[in-house]
Amino acid sequence: xxxxxxxxxxxxxxxxxxxxxxxxxxxxxxxxxxxxxxxxxxxxxxxxxxxxxxxxxxxxxxxxxxxxxxxxxxxxxxxxxxxxxxxxxxxxxxxxxxxxxxxxxxxxxxxxxxxxxxxxxxxxxxxxxxxxxxxxxxxxxxxxxxxxxxxxxxxxxxxxxxxxxxxxxxxxxxxxxxxxxxxxxxxxxxxxxxxxxxxxxxxxxxxxxxxxxxxxxxxxxxxxxxxxxxxxxxxxxxxxxxxxxxxxxxxxxxxxxxxxxxxxxxxxxxxxxxxxxxxxxxxxxxxxxxxxxxxxxxxxxxxxxxxxxxxxxxxxxxxxxxxxxxxxxxxxxxxxxxxxxxxxxxxxxxxxxxxxxxxxxxxxxxxxxxxxxxxxxxxxxxxxxxxxxxxxxxxxxxxxxxxxxxxxxxxxxxxxxxxxxxxxxxxxxxxxxxxxxxxxxxxxxxxxxxxxxxxxxxxxxxxxxxxxx
Numbered sequence: 001x002x003x004x005x006x007x008x009x010x011x012x013x014x015x016x017x018x019x020x021x022x023x024x025x026x027x028x029x030x031x032x033x034x035x036x037x038x039x040x041x042x043x044x045x046x047x048x049x050x051x052x053x054x055x056x057x058x059x060x061x062x063x064x065x066x067x068x069x070x071x072x073x074x075x076x077x078x079x080x081x082x083x084x085x086x087x088x089x090x091x092x093x094x095x096x097x098x099x100x101x102x103x104x105x106x107x108x109x110x111x112x113x114x115x116x117x118x119x120x121x122x123x124x125x126x127x128x129x130x131x132x133x134x135x136x137x138x139x140x141x142x143x144x145x146x147x148x149x150x151x152x153x154x155x156x157x158x159x160x161x162x163x164x165x166x167x168x169x170x171x172x173x174x175x176x177x178x179x180x181x182x183x184x185x186x187x188x189x190x191x192x193x194x195x196x197x198x199x200x201x202x203x204x205x206x207x208x209x210x211x212x213x214x215x216x217x218x219x220x221x222x223x224x225x226x227x228x229x230x231x232x233x234x235x236x237x238x239x240x241x242x243x244x245x246x247x248x249x250x251x252x253x254x255x256x257x258x259x260x261x262x263x264x265x266x267x268x269x270x271x272x273x274x275x276x277x278x279x280x281x282x283x284x285x286x287x288x289x290x291x292x293x294x295x296x297x298x299x300x301x302x303x304x305x306x307x308x309x310x311x312x313x314x315x316x317x318x319x320x321x322x323x324x325x326x327x328x329x330x331x332x333x334x335x336x337x338x339x340x341x342x343x344x345x346x347x348x349x350x351x352x353x354x355x356x357x358x359x360x361x362x363x364x365x366x367x368x369x370x371x372x373x374x375x376x377x378x379x380x381x382x383x384x385x386x387x388x389x390x391x392x393x394x395x396x397x398x399x400x401x402x403x404x405x406x407x408x409x410x411x412x413x414x415x416x417x418x419x420x421x422x423x424x425x426x427x428x429x430x431x432x433x434x435x436x437x438x439x440x441x442x443x444x445x446x447x448x449x450x451x452x453x454x455x456x457x458x459x460x461x462x463x464x465x466x467x468x469x
Contacts, residue, residue: 024060026050026242027068029078029090032272036118036125036200036282036289037091037227039253042271043264045069049252053245060241073180074150075100083107088235089246091117093154093199093227094299098306100230101325102316111230113303115247115331118200118282118291119226121298121349123218124417125282125289126158126225127203130195131188132213137440139166139216145194148179148187154225157309158218159197165221188212200227204288205278207423208407214423217438219415223305224298236330247293247334254291257283258352262381277375277407281418284382285354286368286411288418293335294346295328351416356384360394370435372421373409374398382409388426388434392461410436413446427452432464 030041044050054065070087072078075096081087083103090111092100097113104111119125128147130136136145139162149156163170170176179187184196189211196202196212206212218225229250236243257264265279272279282288304322311317335342354371357364365371365386372391374383376398385391388410398405408421413435424436425443429452437443443454455462 022062023064023066024239024242025066025068025088026054026246027066027070027087027089028246029081029087030069030071031074031078031091031227032071033073033274034091034093034200034227035268035272035274035279036291038264038268038279038283039257039291040091040115040117040227040229040250041069041071042268043253043257044246044249046267046271047253047256049249050246052252053248055241055245073182074153076152079103082111082230082232083109085109089229089231091227091229094225094302094306095152095154095157095310097228097230098303098310098320099152099316102307102320104232110233110325112233112236113326114229114231114236114243114328115250115293116226116228116295116299117250117293118289119224119228119299119302120219120289120417121224121296122415123158123221123223123225124415125200126155126197126218127214128159128162128195128197128216129188129203129206129212129214131191132207132211134194134213136195136215139220141215142195143168143173144175146175146177147195147197148177148184148193149197150180150199151178152310152315153199154227154306155197155199155218157306158221158223158225160309160313161221161223162216185211200289201274201278201282204281204420205274207420208275208278214438217415217417219417224302226299226302228299233327236327240330240333243330244333244337247331248337250293251334251338251340254293257291261285261352262375280375280382280407281409281420283352284373284409284418285352285356286371286416286418287352290349290351292345292348293331294342295326295331296346296349300326354384358386358390359383360385360390369411369413369416370433371411372436373407375406375409377404377406382407388421388436388460389432389464391421392434395461412436412438412442414438414442422457424457426455426457426460428455428460428464434460 075092078090079100181202187193261284265276268279269276307320372385372388410421425440426434427443427447
């Protein structure tokens with residue numbers, strides 16, 4: 001895509017607005033509980049960031065803005081509202097985003113993807129959970145079982161790819177049923193289903209709430225996933241400066257949460273009801289996903305793969321070219337307006353960096369594959385530790401001091417994603433050093449290779465044997 005030259009839109013926008021003052025609608029559909037979209041919705045709305053950037057000069061002089069925010073629990077109703085002409089913008093994942101583009105195009109109101117909000121080039125964010133006391137330890141154990149998932153969601157695509165990777169027939173080897181997360185949660189607790197696959201944040205939220213355990217992360221499918229923003233194409237062409245204003249608000253929301261992730265995780269929690277400890281899992285440094293506005297090749301591929309998978313499901317037909325429905329001119333213009341280097345961001349695949357000192361030694365943390373973190377109740381900032389064993393020593397001290405812990409985080413040694421520590425498996429080597437893993441078999445494979453011992457969270461909390469010190 002070439003860079004956006006806003007002047008090319010000036011004439012049409014001027015004619016649209018007319019010579020007299022006018023009210024211009026900016027209607028935005030959000031998914032607040034899909035917390036990785038917070039910088040494109042909840043934070044902008046709550047902090048009134050959009051109003052800071054909406055233009056008021058030139059052809060927009062005298063314009064009154066009617067900013068409307070509408071919250072939904074999934075992408076499908078946002079698409080319905082856009083088809084009905086009631087929304088101009090909408091945030092959703094790759095699968096529902098493709099459905100949006102297909103539906104709005106059929107309705108004669110085609111939408112386009114303008115930016116990424118958050119995602120993972122490996123697939124983290126989607127996941128599969130089972131009841132806490134289930135004997136299931138991996139996807140392989142779910143053959144012949146009932147797995148629920150919100151149909152046509154990005155998690156549905158992840159599940160189908162995961163099933164295919166097992167060599168299973170999705171119509172014969174597993175029983176896949178449709179269930180929204182608000183239905184799946186009680187169903188898991190009542191043992192009416194053996195497993196549930198879902199998108200952000202439910203594969204982490206349900207385990208955090210204590211009634212489920214994560215046994216599969218989307219990163220295992222190595223299939224990129226994203227949530228992003230769509231806008232009606234005609235609206236964007238008519239009011240490009242408004243689209244750029246929205247994206248500048250997104251940039252500022254990202255900058256704010258980068259600087260103070262705990263503070264804004266608390267705000268997201270107040271708005272969504274999703275606990276701040278889970279919000280931090282996504283938005284804090286070294287988080288589960290990367291907040292990234294740029295259209296990396298992997299994200300373009302995710303959009304195309306979504307269509308191809310939906311076509312295999314007979315849920316859509318025809319031809320689809322992801323590059324034709326992704327328009328990066330607006331986000332490039334927003335970067336330029338904020339003096340940011342889009343090309344540098346496009347090349348940057350790093351997680352939000354952790355710049356911190358070990359809470360025990362005070363030394364700067366330089367290696368991150370074994371980082372652990374503790375969020376102590378009553379403390380505004382998360383404590384950082386260079387290793388899990390240092391963090392476990394701190395946990396023991398906190399217990400002696402009767403200081404409750406809100407959350408304990410570790411980094412998966414294989415994938416680098418942030419995990420809830422009490423859900424993780426650990427491998428303890430002969431020197432007593434701990435490495436964390438999402439799955440028991442991952443920990444066992446690493447332990448076999450390095451002469452280590454596999455322990456669960458309770459075992460990891462116990463001091464290492466003297467021979468291992």
